[in-house]
Amino acid sequence: MIMKLTKDLKVLLLIYLILLLVPIFVHTDLYLMNILIMCLIWSVVAASWDLIMGFSGIFTFGQIAFFVIGAYSSAILTQTFDLSPWLGMPFGGVVAGLTGLLVGLPCLRLKGAYVALVTFAVHMILAPLLKSDLGRALGTGGSQGILTIKPMHFWGYSFSSMEPLPWFYTALFISLLCLLAVYRIIHSNWGLAFTAIRDAEPFAKSLGINGFKYKLVVFGITSFLTGIIGGFYAHYVGVLSTRILGLNLFLILMVMLVIGGLGRFPGAVIGAYLATFLSEWLRPMGNYRMLIFGGLVVLLVVYMPQGIAEILFPQDKPGPLERIRRRVFPKERRASLSNDS
Amino acid sequence: MSLKCSHISKQFGRLKAVDTLNFEVQTGEIFGIAGPNGAGKTTLFNMITGMYTYSGSIAFDGRELNGLPAYRICRAGIARTFQIPQLFASLSVSDNIRAGAHFGSRRNKPEAETIEEIIDFVGLGEHRDHKAAHLKLLDKKLAMIGAALATHPRLLLLDEPIAGLNPSEITQSLELFYRINQELGITILIIEHFMKVLTELSQQLLILENGKKVCLGPPHEVTRDQRVIECYLGEDHD
Numbered sequence: 312m313i314m315k316l317t318k319d320l321k322v323l324l325l326i327y328l329i330l331l332l333v334p335i336f337v338h339t340d341l342y343l344m345n346i347l348i349m350c351l352i353w354s355v356v357a358a359s360w361d362l363i364m365g366f367s368g369i370f371t372f373g374q375i376a377f378f379v380i381g382a383y384s385s386a387i388l389t390q391t392f393d394l395s396p397w398l399g400m401p402f403g404g405v406v407a408g409l410t411g412l413l414v415g416l417p418c419l420r421l422k423g424a425y426v427a428l429v430t431f432a433v434h435m436i437l438a439p440l441l442k443s444d445l446g447r448a449l450g451t452g453g454s455q456g457i458l459t460i461k462p463m464h465f466w467g468y469s470f471s472s473m474e475p476l477p478w479f480y481t482a483l484f485i486s487l488l489c490l491l492a493v494y495r496i497i498h499s500n501w502g503l504a505f506t507a508i509r510d511a512e513p514f515a516k517s518l519g520i521n522g523f524k525y526k527l528v529v530f531g532i533t534s535f536l537t538g539i540i541g542g543f544y545a546h547y548v549g550v551l552s553t554r555i556l557g558l559n560l561f562l563i564l565m566v567m568l569v570i571g572g573l574g575r576f577p578g579a580v581i582g583a584y585l586a587t588f589l590s591e592w593l594r595p596m597g598n599y600r601m602l603i604f605g606g607l608v609v610l611l612v613v614y615m616p617q618g619i620a621e622i623l624f625p626q627d628k629p630g631p632l633e634r635i636r637r638r639v640f641p642k643e644r645r646a647s648l649s650n651d652s
Numbered sequence: 653m654s655l656k657c658s659h660i661s662k663q664f665g666r667l668k669a670v671d672t673l674n675f676e677v678q679t680g681e682i683f684g685i686a687g688p689n690g691a692g693k694t695t696l697f698n699m700i701t702g703m704y705t706y707s708g709s710i711a712f713d714g715r716e717l718n719g720l721p722a723y724r725i726c727r728a729g730i731a732r733t734f735q736i737p738q739l740f741a742s743l744s745v746s747d748n749i750r751a752g753a754h755f756g757s758r759r760n761k762p763e764a765e766t767i768e769e770i771i772d773f774v775g776l777g778e779h780r781d782h783k784a785a786h787l788k789l790l791d792k793k794l795a796m797i798g799a800a801l802a803t804h805p806r807l808l809l810l811d812e813p814i815a816g817l818n819p820s821e822i823t824q825s826l827e828l829f830y831r832i833n834q835e836l837g838i839t840i841l842i843i844e845h846f847m848k849v850l851t852e853l854s855q856q857l858l859i860l861e862n863g864k865k866v867c868l869g870p871p872h873e874v875t876r877d878q879r880v881i882e883c884y885l886g887e888d889h890d
Contacts, residue, residue: 500754506740511738511741513722513734515751517703517732517734518726518800519726519752519755
């Protein structure tokens with residue numbers, strides 16, 4: 312698989328190169344290492360969500376549901392059949408992917424806010440389903456959740472919560488693979504079809520693009536990738552409950568997308584890092600944290616709809632930094648300065 | 653025979669937008685369609701290209717199109733443009749054309765070659781890498797035609813392709829339509845309000861009113877038809 316080294320790929324690889332080296336300085340700080348691992352996890356969820364919402368224009372709110380389905384599936388499989396988490400994670404991805412296809416099917420008949428409503432309904436019914444007798448029979452542990460999930464191991468070495476480095480580098484590897492897959496899809500003919508359908512669906516259809524097929528494909532792929540990282544999350548955290556389906560995480564993930572900028576890869580990845588650190592930084596503020604996050608969403612949507620990507624990768628119009636520069640140095644002054652020099 | 657529409661009708665609630673219409677378009681000709689607003693012209697295009705369901709039969713080179721989805725009709729050799737330019741605004745001109753070449757064409761010709769040929773053909777060389785959203789109206793229309801041509805159609809449907817253009821842009825567009833027809837051998841079905849343009853351009857002219865055929869024939873005959881003068885042209889037409 313040959314990839315052209317575009318600006319967005321360079322930024323992504325630079326982020327991962329820095330991350331590769333960060334543990335040299337902070338590997339003894341368990342708290343910071345945990346935040347970094349969570350950043351790697353959420354970056355995949357945010358990038359997958361961005362692929363379906365930002366690049367394909369399908370307003371789905373089901374991404375956390377697919378994440379949880381992947382997590383529970385991997386945990387249940389490894390517990391029930393005593394399998395390796397390395398098998399559990401792709402299995403979680405497959406179950407989440409199939410669920411994504413099932414959710415996607417009715418959504419193909421709907422548009423805009425109605426897709427958001429259906430997918431949010433899936434999010435909302437997942438918690439009662441996991442807690443129900445049916446869920447308990449499947450091994451979800453009901454209201455209690457799953458309390459002992461197998462940790463990961465590699466060549467006989469079992470990962471421990473007191474040693475974050477193996478977890479970190481595994482998360483780094485899996486998230487990089489998932490994000491490279493997202494990047495590859497965006498720059499492939501599939502990505503072209505997704506964007507075409509988002510921009511002008513009737514025109515896309517008139518040019519031979521099968522809208523039904525590609526919308527279903529994007530549902531399947533994004534839920535598959537989210538499910539894989541959900542599986543990793545389950546084995547990393549070691550405990551699963553339906554609390555993760557609460558609105559807090561939903562709002563934080565939304566902030567990740569808004570900070571990063573919709574449809575501006577790897578904006579969502581950068582958004583995931585900023586929002587995760589911001590969330591931890593605001594933790595002492597208790598309930599006010601979500602209030603601040605909610606306010607941040609409103610402010611960003613109004614004043615920076617393209618998110619951080621507007622600054623990092625200005626496309627159509629000058630980004631905020633350039634706009635400030637132009638205000639400070641109007642055209643005449645810039646011209647005189649350049650003449651002086 | 654290229655396109656044959658037999659007893660086709662389309663109804664929206666109580667409104668019959670297209671009412672039991674019959675006509676044939678011959679291979680290689682330019683076929684004009686005109687009529688007052690609401691006559692059913694664009695609805696007819698939407699039916700032919702699979703955007704709307706309908707009753708009756710539309711056959712293209714002997715193949716029945718009724719029931720086929722839009723993307724399969726494109727792959728059968730029918731491409732179209734839209735009255736209000738529809739483009740993939742966030743993509744470059746070359747990517748817009750690539751979409752047509754990759755998804756709509758069944759030829760094995762390399763995509764890059766097709767894209768370059770089409771860009772040169774429609775004259776968008778200097779805008780190759782520009783985003784479609786930033787193009788001026790004429791260039792948007794040319795890019796839309798380019799993307800449609802990239803599907804290698806045998807029949808091209810143009811919906812009011814010169815609306816909103818200035819006289820020099822209209823001349824440039826008409827030259828392009830002739831070249832599409834003559835050099836590429838593509839049959840053209842064109843909706844237009846400018847009767848002068850239609851009479852110059854087309855070999856057959858169909859006038860619609862309230863979804864029904866008022867008149868069909870060579871333009872010089874159609875423009876003299878009393879029913880056409882009454883319902884569409886008016887007594888003072890040139």
